[in-house]
Every structure is written in C-alpha cells, then in structure tokens.
Amino acid sequence: TQSTRPQRILGAVQQNATRGDPRSVVRAIDQYCRSQEWAMNVGDEKGCILDSVVSEVNPSTVLELGTYCGYSTVRIASLLPPHAKLITLEFNPKFAVIARQVIAWAGLEDKIQLVEGSSGDLIPKLKEQFGVKAFDLVFLDHWKDRYLPDTKLIEECGLLRKGGVLLADNVICPGAPEYLEFVRSSPRYESQYFKSHLEYTKVEDGLEKSVFLG
Ligand SMILES: O=C(NCCCOCn1ccc2cnccc21)c1cc(-c2ccc(F)cc2)cc(O)c1O
Numbered sequence: 001t002q003s004t005r006p007q008r009i010l011g012a013v014q015q016n017a018t019r020g021d022p023r024s025v026v027r028a029i030d031q032y033c034r035s036q037e038w039a040m041n042v043g044d045e046k047g048c049i050l051d052s053v054v055s056e057v058n059p060s061t062v063l064e065l066g067t068y069c070g071y072s073t074v075r076i077a078s079l080l081p082p083h084a085k086l087i088t089l090e091f092n093p094k095f096a097v098i099a100r101q102v103i104a105w106a107g108l109e110d111k112i113q114l115v116e117g118s119s120g121d122l123i124p125k126l127k128e129q130f131g132v133k134a135f136d137l138v139f140l141d142h143w144k145d146r147y148l149p150d151t152k153l154i155e156e157c158g159l160l161r162k163g164g165v166l167l168a169d170n171v172i173c174p175g176a177p178e179y180l181e182f183v184r185s186s187p188r189y190e191s192q193y194f195k196s197h198l199e200y201t202k203v204e205d206g207l208e209k210s211v212f213l214g
C-alpha cells in the first residue's frame, strides 16, 4: 500500500541518520526534503536562525505548537541544557506517530513530551496537567490563523514569563498577518523580523522573534 510523506521521511531518518545523534537526524531530513520531496519542516536555512534564538534564550521550558515529523522538535531539543524540557503539541495523530519515532531515533525522548490535541484545548491545561510554571520560549509553527488567538491564550493563562520569547515560523509564507500586526504594534512585545526563505525554496519567508515585556 502507498506510503505517506511522513512515513517516507521517517524511512530517510532510519536509513541515513545515526541512532542517538540528533544533528544527523536533522541532516537526513533536510537532505531528503531538498532532494526527494518538499515537506513543511522549518528547514536548514530558517533552522539556523532557530538555533541562534534557542542558544541565546537557553530555555528551561519550551512550548512548540506544531510537531509534524519532529524536525524542529529534535533541532530545538538538541540544543537544550541537561534538565530542560520541551512540550510539543500535534493535532494530527498520523503525524504524531511518525514524530514519536523520529524523536526516539534521535534519543531525545527524555527531553520531549509530545501531546496530541488542539492548542485551544490543551494550552489551558498545560499548567495543571504537566506542571508547567511558565515557558521561556514558544515556537509557533501550527495553523497560521491560530498564532494570534493562541498567543492571547498563552498570555491569559500566565504561561509566558517576563522576558520570554515567541518565535513564529512562516510569518510571510503562508503568512500570519494579524499575528504580525499584533506583536509589532503591542507595547508588551519587542519584535524583530529575521528574513529568510520558505524551507527548501527561494520563496521569501521569515521568522518573527517577539520578546514578552510583561
Ligand atoms: O501549515 C503549515 N504548518 C501547520 C501544519 C498544521 O498544523 C496543525 N496543528 C499542529 C499542531 C496544532 C495544534 N492545534 C491546532 C492545530 C495544530 C505550514 C505550511 C507551509 C506551506 C508553505 C507553502 C506552501 F505552498 C504550502 C505549505 C510551510 C510551513 O512551514 C508550515 O508550517
């Protein structure tokens, strides 16, 4: 029977990456998606910007919205200090099944908690269910029209610490215009745009980094 794109991405990881070596997992996915078939990973170019923001923030707790196959999950977790934790939310159970295997191949199960469901339902439960106090970094990479409502929800739930950072993928392509307008005009955020390209293409895209001023 016909395989799915996420299954083929997992195959590329199992064939070309070394177990327990997160960077080889990242490299294997990028090589596959650049040479065989495009997929909506943050990719290598925007991934370098992601790496620099993660390293600068040096977060103890990270929230990722949108796991897909776990590419950015592994990329972020590979840079976290020893006891740091990353919670990633994925809506599509078929993606979650693949992401769990990619995360396991990278050997990062202890740092990562993948939770299945929708952000609107799960965000209000993160404190009580997962003992989260506040996030140092939130990576937004899910439905682009959920970036703004979920940012407001995260604020309402007191889940973003003062000085915490929101990093949003795809603010140009596919685009998140209402979100951009909000974080760039709100006095409670200090925003910065990192111009780049849509993963594996020459199309313009970028990441928006917004520091929460409290
Ligand atoms: O759509 C994209 N990502 C989102 C996936 C669903 O996310 C759903 N989802 C995941 C957790 C989660 C939690 N709650 C609700 C929905 C939740 C996405 C799309 C493109 C893209 C760019 C150009 C094209 F021609 C076609 C596609 C690129 C990207 O980098 C993306 O990230």
Ligand SMILES: [Mg+2]
Pocket (backbone or CB within 6 Å): 040, 041, 042, 141, 169, 170
């Ligand atoms: Mg994306």
